[in-house]
Structure formats: C-alpha cells, structure tokens
Amino acid sequence: MRCRATKRRWSVSRGCCPTPTVCSTGPDAPREETTTVAAPLPNTQQAMRRRNLSLVLHAVAARGPLSRAAVAGEVGLTRAAVSTLVDELIRDGLLVELGPSRPGTVGRPGSALQLDERGPAGLGAEIGVDRLAVCAVDLRGRIRARTEIAAANRDRAPEPVLGQLADLVRTVAADAEGAGLRPVGLTVAVPGLVARGSSLVVRAPNLGWESVDIGPGLRAELPDLPLTVGNEANLGALAELWRGGHDPELRDFVHVSAEIGIGAAVVLDGRLLRGTRGFAGELGHVPVRPEGPECPCGGRGCLERYAGEEAVLRASGLSPEQAAAEHPGPGGRIALLAVRAAAGDRRVRRALRDAGAALGIALAGTVNLLDPQKVVLGGALTPLAPWLLPVLERELGRRVADPARPGRETVTVSRLGAEGPLLGAAHSVVRAVLDDPAAFKDPGAAVGARGNRAVDTARRRS
Numbered sequence: 350m351r352c353r354a355t356k357r358r359w360s361v362s363r364g365c366c367p368t369p370t371v372c373s374t375g376p377d378a379p380r381e382e383t384t385t386v387a388a389p390l391p392n393t394q395q396a397m398r399r400r401n402l403s404l405v406l407h408a409v410a411a412r413g414p415l416s417r418a419a420v421a422g423e424v425g426l427t428r429a430a431v432s433t434l435v436d437e438l439i440r441d442g443l444l445v446e447l448g449p450s451r452p453g454t455v456g457r458p459g460s461a462l463q464l465d466e467r468g469p470a471g472l473g474a475e476i477g478v479d480r481l482a483v484c485a486v487d488l489r490g491r492i493r494a495r496t497e498i499a500a501a502n503r504d505r506a507p508e509p510v511l512g513q514l515a516d517l518v519r520t521v522a523a524d525a526e527g528a529g530l531r532p533v534g535l536t537v538a539v540p541g542l543v544a545r546g547s548s549l550v551v552r553a554p555n556l557g558w559e560s561v562d563i564g565p566g567l568r569a570e571l572p573d574l575p576l577t578v579g580n581e582a583n584l585g586a587l588a589e590l591w592r593g594g595h596d597p598e599l600r601d602f603v604h605v606s607a608e609i610g611i612g613a614a615v616v617l618d619g620r621l622l623r624g625t626r627g628f629a630g631e632l633g634h635v636p637v638r639p640e641g642p643e644c645p646c647g648g649r650g651c652l653e654r655y656a657g658e659e660a661v662l663r664a665s666g667l668s669p670e671q672a673a674a675e676h677p678g679p680g681g682r683i684a685l686l687a688v689r690a691a692a693g694d695r696r697v698r699r700a701l702r703d704a705g706a707a708l709g710i711a712l713a714g715t716v717n718l719l720d721p722q723k724v725v726l727g728g729a730l731t732p733l734a735p736w737l738l739p740v741l742e743r744e745l746g747r748r749v750a751d752p753a754r755p756g757r758e759t760v761t762v763s764r765l766g767a768e769g770p771l772l773g774a775a776h777s778v779v780r781a782v783l784d785d786p787a788a789f790k791d792p793g794a795a796v797g798a799r800g801n802r803a804v805d806t807a808r809r810r811s
C-alpha cells in the first residue's frame with residue numbers, strides 16, 4: 350500500500366506524509382467530507398477538517414508554490430475539497446495566492462499558493478552559557494528578526510537571566526510585528542535536562558541551575574506568548590531534521606552537539622526520542638573508561654571528561670578560566686582551539702584526536718544499539734570537525750558491528766553549526782502552526798488589509 354500524499358510505501362510509524370501523525374492512506378486517514386463511511390460525530394468531522402487543513406499547509410510548505418490542483422494531487426483529496434480548505438487558510442492569514450502560475454498555457458491557469466510571509470511567526474530563544482539569543486522565523490522558515498548578546502550566565506541567578514531574555518524577546522517580537530508578522534509562540538532552548546512536557550529545568554550543570562521552573566517568570570514577563578521549554582540538543586536535532594538540508598529520506602539519526610557539555614539527541618522515524626522523563630540523549634555521561642576521572646554527574650570516566658570543551662582545553666595545555674577570560678563570548682574558546690589546530694599546534698591536535706577517539710567509543714555503542722542512518726556532528730563541535738572526524742570515524746569503523754559500514758559513511762557534519770538549537774526552537778513553533786493551523790487563526794485576518802487581499806484574490810480567480 351502506498352501513501353496517497355507522497356507515493357511512498359505506507360507505514361504507521363514511518364511518517365510517510367508531510368504530517369507525521371496523519372497519513373492520507375492509513376487507518377487514521379483524514380477523508381473527504383463526502384466519504385461513504387458512517388456519519389462521523391460532529392467533533393470527529395471537526396478533527397478531520399483540522400487534519401486536512403494541516404495536510405494542505407504541510408504540502409505547500411514542503412513543495413510550494415503549488416496550484417490548487419497540485420495540492421489536491423499531493424494530499425489525495427478532491428480539488429473541490431482542497432479549494433474549500435485553501436480558501437479557509439487564505440482567510441486565516443496562513444496562505445496567499447501569488448497569481449497565475451502558468452501564463453500562456455491552454456485553459457484557465459492555476460494560481461500558485463504559498464505560505465503567507467506575513468502570517469504567524471515562531472519565536473525561538475536560547476539561554477547559552479555565554480550568550481542569550483532570540484530569533485523570529487516566518488512560516489516559510491526564513492529568519493525575519495534576530496538579536497544576540499554576550500552574557501556570562503554560568504552560576505548566574507535565573508531571575509536576571511530571564512529578565513534579560515524577556516527584554517530581547519520583546520525586541521524581536523516588535524521587529525517581527527514591524528515586518529507584518531504575528532508572533533504566536535516562544536520556545537526556549539536551555540543547556541540542561543528539562544522535564545518532559547513542562548518548563549522545569551531539572552538540572553543545567555553549566556548554568557549552575559537545579560530545579561528551576563523558568564515558566565512562571567517568563568510568562569509573567571511575556572503574558573501573550575504561549576511558552577515551551579526544551580533541551581538545546583533536542584532542538585538542535587529537530588533543526589537538523591527540518592532545516593538541515595539533508596536528503597528527505599534521512600529519518601533516523603543521532604545528532605551530537607556541544608557547548609560546554611556534550612549532548613546528543615536521537616531521531617527515529619522522523620521523531621525525537623525523548624525518553625520517559627524527557628532525559629534521553631545524555632551522551633556526555635556515557636562512560637568511556639569506567640575507571641576514569643570522577644564526573645560531576647556521580648559517574649566515572651564520562652565522555653565529557655575527555656571530549657568536553659574544558660577537558661580539551663586542559664589537554665591542550667590551556668587553562669579554561671584563562672581561555673574564557675581572553676576569549677569571551679559564544680564560540681570563543683572553540684575558535685581558539687580551531688585556530689591553534691589549524692596552525693599546527695601539536696598539543697591541541699593531540700587533544701582533539703583523543704577527544705575524537707572518546708567520541709567514537711561512546712558513539713559506537715549508540716550506533717550498535719540503534720543502527721541509525723547517520724551520526725550528525727553539530728553545534729559548537731563543527732569548527733573542530735577536521736581534527737575530530739578522522740579518529741572518530743576510525744573508532745566507529747573498528748567498533749560498529751556491521752563490517753560493511755565504514756565509519757566515514759556514518760558521520761556527517763551539520764551545516765547549521767551553533768545556530769541549530771536557536772533555529773530548532775523557533776521552528777518548533779512554526780511546526781505547531783503547520784500541524785494544527787486552525788489553532789492559530791488570525792482574528793483580524795478576515796478584515797482590513799488581509800480581508801481586502803482575500804477579496805482581490807477571489808476576484809482574480811473568478
């Protein structure tokens with residue numbers, strides 16, 4: 350059986366459709382209102398309409414601009430049904446028609462549909478050890494406003510950090526509104542464990558935060574923005590999935606990222622593996638040498654003790670404190686290591702080789718356990734990839750059970766670099782809009798400028 354939306358082999362879990370939770374062919378499939386199955390309950394009809402709205406929006410997001418006929422072909426609904434859904438999405442300020450898409454062809458030309466660049470915007474924020482950053486992305490995934498400040502957040506009390514972050518969010522939200530956008534939500538990326546489905550930062554060792562619920566403070570400062578809080582490694586992996594520019598067939602991968610600590614996130618079947626409590630992916634505390642040095646987590650010989658930024662600085666003969674003072678700000682110490690390695694500093698190169706070996710040992714267990722298509726090296730690790738990769742790949746090649754799978758074919762380097770968590774945070778809001786557009790209606794979309802535009806569009810079609 351093939352998915353009517355994508356023509357791929359249908360699977361319950363594989364997410365063959367643009368909307369992972371909905372398949373136009375499977376048993377949970379949204380159907381046209383004219384389907385011959387038993388009359389659904391009113392709430393079921395409403396749920397079906399909402400899913401179909403999402404299908405249309407996802408199709409345009411993935412392959413737009415598209416004509417109504419092309420959308421109908423993509424989602425497997427009749428053209429009449431799609432037209433009704435499209436009209437609603439235009440009225441709600443989520444889609445626009447760009448005008449005739451095939452001028453000069455025989456018959457009435459279709460009008461190309463595109464996501465509305467003046468529609469809802471997702472706000473993403475990142476609380477880093479060295480910086481605070483906020484950005485706004487539109488429905489098409491473009492960054493429309495962004496700001497960043499250097500901030501020494503290590504061991505800083507949460508209240509001033511959150512106050513400063515809220516100021517930046519207000520600035521970016523105002524810039525987005527000035528560009529005609531409508532911010533509809535905020536996701537904050539933090540470098541620590543976040544309890545699943547909550548805003549509670551259970552532990553962020555590099556900030557010195559334990560059991561800090563950042564929700565109440567931020568909601569008090571930003572009462573109009575729905576708030577989500579996520580782990581930076583998880584959000585970096587989602588950015589990789591949505592915006593990494595990979596082959597769409599890349600659905601299973603392990604994303605490894607680093608700031609001060611080392612985190613990983615596992616994406617299986619296009620979905621993030623969160624774990625029972627939301628703590629999956631703590632690669633930095635996988636033991637590499639069981640009798641190795643003690644780790645603040647209570648274990649011994651954890652990966653972070655060999656491949657974390659401070660460990661690499663020390664192994665390079667550099668003081669982390671002095672390096673932080675002389676190279677402040679985001680990425681300063683990583684840039685220092687990269688410059689020295691590029692200049693041929695033997696001690697730095699040896700430290701990076703050892704870090705790559707430790708990463709390879711830790712990741713070999715993960716690859717053997719999960720059999721992912723790829724390991725993606727992202728975050729602050731990317732500038733050091735030229736020196737980490739050769740040894741990492743060699744260790745993987747030695748230790749992965751499948752002899753036909755050389756390490757170098759398993760590892761790839763992210764193009765998003767240190768921007769991943771921030772982009773993932775903002776895009777997670779946009780994905781929520783695409784997944785349920787009816788929940789993000791613009792109350793003013795049917796009147797004023799948007800109303801006029803809808804009328805103009807209707808005239809063009811008639």
Ligand SMILES: [Zn+2]
Nearest residue numbers: 634644646651
């Ligand atoms: Zn540890």
